[in-house]
Amino acid sequence: MTAVMKGLRIIEVAEHALVPVASAVLADWGAEVIKIEPLGRGDASRGLTSVKAGGMHVMHHHSNRGKRSLALDLSVPESREILYRLVETADVFLTNKLPRVRAKLRIEVDDIRARNPNIVYVRGTGLGEHGPQADRGSYDLLAFWHRSGASMATRSPEGQIPFLPAPGFGDSLGAMTIAGGIMGALFHRERAGEAPVVDVSLLATGMWAMSGAISVAIADENWKWPPALKNPLSEIYATGDGRWIALCCLQAGHYWPYLCEAIGRPELAEDPRFQDHESLLANAGEAAAILTEVFAERTLEEWSRALEGFIGQWSPVQEAREVAADPQVDANGYLQPCVTAEGDEVRLVAPPVQYNGQAPVPGRGPDYNEHGDEILGELGFDWDAVIDLKLRGVVA
Known part of the structure; x- marks a missing residue:
């Protein structure tokens, strides 16, 4: 596949799925992504046993495929300085930290742009950047599925509210929205010389998916979906x-x-x-x-x-298992193999956008801090300096 994002460097300070999946998509398209993980524990999603299958953390590879991992304690000034030095070399900075956490860690827009004024700054949130609940954390089950009206719209005739259809369902859709927003921001930077701030929330993504219902419901308070049987060939x-x-x-x-x-x-x-x-x-x-x-x-x-x-x-x-065996899926390369560090093969869904008729082949998700020494070496730290940082708990 044509690596349309080749040459792009992304720094990610994010956990779980919404933002990490967005940078994973861009990695599939050729971007270099450096994932900054919390020192000691790594991305919180690594501990989610509910999304492991056959001993493999498949969702970790879905969310973090093709990235490099560096573990830092961003509450420590020396760790932040390493982050800032990476920011100086990057095109895009992504985060899904809440506003109060961003302020505490000093990774707000002004903090990052003090070191790179031309960087595209991207925030992925649950409920949006503004308003009384901006600092409230959320997940796709809540913000995308329930709060947007999607779950109510798909309730059973008996009134039972369905659960989220799949792990990361809203996260994956929101991530594609973020990826598209980043590409638009990069285009604007190239044409206008200005790097925008990009905001995407799970609530906004869910509302966009429900926009037909929401807009019609505003116009007609008696409108209901789905409609009563009118077309026997649409059942x-x-x-x-x-x-x-x-x-x-x-x-x-x-x-x-x-x-x-x-x-x-x-x-x-x-x-x-x-x-x-x-x-x-x-x-x-x-x-x-x-x-x-x-x-x-x-x-x-x-x-x-x-x-x-x-x-x-x-x-x-x-069912999901049948989709994986669908000949139409195979013919279009919508599932691609990914080989883990242990040599096991998992199949991951490719991003829905293809270039020149080819689907990207995903790399695996990194082990915790797998590339830490390598990245620090690229920043100019010699081995003695790296050992010193490790002993003082600055890096993993």
Whole structure:
């Protein structure tokens, strides 16, 4: 893949997922990323056992692929000086520390730009940079999923609120937003000579995902989603093996004859109740009842074969494990291999943007402080100086 971010240096002071995934995306695209981890414990996400699989911390590699790690105690002036020296060599500084923590560690915009006025400064937060709750920490489960209205919009007919669909669900979406914001800021810096400050929050990302609902709800207080059944060709139907198949043919009248042929019921295309778009929608309940019976007659695999030639829009409803085996995923390189330091191979989802038709191959996430000595050497510290810093607890 074309390394569009080659030559870009990023310094990251962040933990967990939102901001680290953003710099991981840029690393996949060729950027050099130096991850500053807290001395002693490292990124807090390293301790999350809930996202480990088969003894491997897969989410660590998802969030930190292709980076180098240096552990510093940023509460110590000498450690901060090392950070500042790195900042002088960088194009982008990313952090997800809360405002009060940034002030305490002296990594606010003015602190960083005192050493590099031309650096793009990026803040990823839970609830936004301003307002009475700016200093309140959050996670994607809360800010992206629940507070944005997404979980309420996907509640069951019985009113049960669903849990977040996947680990880092909102973080990964917000991270792509941050990556795009960084690229826009770099473009502006090149064209206008000014380095902007970039802000992205989980709440804002969740609201953007829910923007259609939020905007319509503001305009019409009686509006509800999803709408009542109006189009039988835009529904989910249970198959005979307890699975589901989804149709989304918005031009129902146009696609109805083709669907009738595909499901082996061509006579339904001539049924006066369904003979054109208007009559089909007027009798949507009856059409849906027929489709419910028909789809229950075969398994999902059988229907997937039967509908292969159907020109309308449909999809099997898949679990995560099935997505990994989807031939369309394989054909487009949407999953890529990553080899860990122990030699184990994990497969990671590639960033959704490809350049010149190729998906990037991700590097692994670094071990804690794996590149500390190497990075300090690049800054001009000789071995004696590095040993002295270690003995005094300045670096790991």
